Amino acid sequence: MGEESSRDAVLAGVRRANAGRPAEEGGRVPWPPPPQSGIALVDLFVARAEAAQACVLVVSGFAEARQRVADILAKAAVSQTVVSDDAWCSPWDMSQLSQEHRSRPENHSRSGFGDVIASATCGGGSVTRMAKASGAGMTCAAYGIADSGTIVVCSGEAGGRVESLLPPLHLALLQATDIVPGLPELLAALHGDARFEKSSAVTFITGPSRTADIELTLTIGVHGPKQLFVVIVAQGGSRA
């Protein structure tokens, strides 16, 4: 049977099976109102993300975010970091990361971290090779979901797919104003979001890669990153 006729055969089978059945449209059970926890969204996000073995830092501005990011990379002695374009540019402006880190007096005597590379400079195709050879990858998160401590990364021209997947350490940058309470709010927001419409892969990331396939023993970092850092710029953070 050819594919074209299989299409017709399957659809005809479906319609025959459903023929004469009353339409069940409109029988939706409404989504129950979310319980009022009274906990601030950022706090809930931090608690849930940490429960999923992510490391979360809440900072007050973008300059502080860069400092903390540099500290993380230096502490992990990361040889090379690949950065998606949206993290490279304003407001996060990670292009200045190495210079800023070196210029701080307390870092003069310490060992730093290796190259920080924008995925845009990798050229066609080779961003995958670059990410594979990197010790860390950095991306912007479009949203955070407080209820589960999840970040949402949209792939696109700015990158996002391999930077958050191949290096053993993933650093995600999130603005507190982008944190939504739960899945219903997130999916409603995605619906009208141009980033979602332009993205071939939107990924929800909750903690590091894990498995429990041997006797349900938790093992961190099977294929994806072993470590996930989420740096949150709190509401009202200055765009310095």
Add this chain to the structure above:
Amino acid sequence: MSIDATSRPALDDDRLRGLLRAVTTRLMEKRSAAIADVPEWERLRDRARAIKRDALGSLGRHLVEFEYHVTASGGTVHWAADAGEACRVVEKIAADNRVRGVVKSKSMMSEEIGLNTFLEQAGLKVVETDFGEYIIQVAGERPSHIIAPAIHKSRADVGRLFTEKFGAAYTEEPDELAARARDVLRDEFCNARMGITGANFGVAATGTIVIVENEGNARMCTTLPPVHVALMGIEKVVPAIEDLAVFLTLLARNATGQAMTSYVSFITGPRRRGDRSGPEQLHVVLIDNGRTRMLADPVLRDVLACIRCGACQNTCPVYRNIGGHSYGGVYAGPIGSLLGPGLEPRTSPPDLPFVSTLCGACAEVCPVKIDIPNALLYLRQAAMAGRTLKRLPHRRAQRLGLRAWALTMAGPRRYAVASRALRLVLRAFTRGGRVPRLPAPLDGWTQVRDFPMPARQMFRQMIERGPNGRRE
């Protein structure tokens, strides 16, 4: 083969049963803790069920809409009426792209259609990349649980297997074993020209497929190879992106006790113009393979709502003792006893619907409220009526027994006579105050335990003689 025969090795394997009990118990504990966090849980189950019923009721429209949007976003949709056609479609995509090696993430659909064997016979190298599936593939076995395919393997089993296979020093540390698999599979991901995945959901309104996982191997399969093929049963379509809120709230909590799995990928078409990573081609294979037949059945159509969380397996007293391999098919446990006869009525073991105590635990935990015990009863009736299943063990004896039972229950006098007669018969088999052995077909009971002795006095005698009528 009957389950009586296939479950024998598992029943005789105390180590396996200990392993099964430990893992399934832990999964159920984690589930309980996770759903305690969601006070509206029961209403969410109702909502999930309603969405699935609606979606299945308008399945034709949703499938056409899904196809339109996948195509509009640059992907290709293929249709397959059965397993063989689905395999041929995948092989053709591979041939068209000169693919020799394939990386795969976990997909029950690929098991259902026997894809690995088919592709290997066509000369392709197929590598499973989910850690549990990888273990199973290296061992040359089949998965025994929907979400924990290697549930029947202990750490020592895997340690020995990896040492035999790779010649590396023996270790049974899960971390080290996972690291070994990671190293091997990293290269496979980067070299493979095609990645094959399943799909947990397909969204009609956007053409998005949703893949739920923890390891990141599905992300690798959908990102690194230039061709991505997603296998999807036609029943997986939901109308809108907002519908996923309820399913993603239920699925991970019910399956593993996680609020959310590590990764949930929304894939809409292949890489876009200007993207620097992602596959150049996306193929979605929509597979029927018995689903329209189930849809036409008034009872089995509800089974198509299943989202493959595996909770019914974890809670089932039968599965917990005999394990997944005993069920003799792709899907094990309570849901497997419905999907097996539903999807593969000719090859499914004839006594599958009978491998249940009908205790109802599966229906209690089902996130889409499938009435599994009722559907099992429905299949039992069909089996006894001889409509679908003919090779049932003791079918004739069971029918005779049930007929005799109906006869004796038809009047009080008959019942009294019959129960007296039965006491006499039992007495003939009594040895030293016990009933250690009954003749076939009742010997199934006495193989593992004594039959209870009849009470010294029947209830009816007690009533007739009154409170002071005792002989003592």
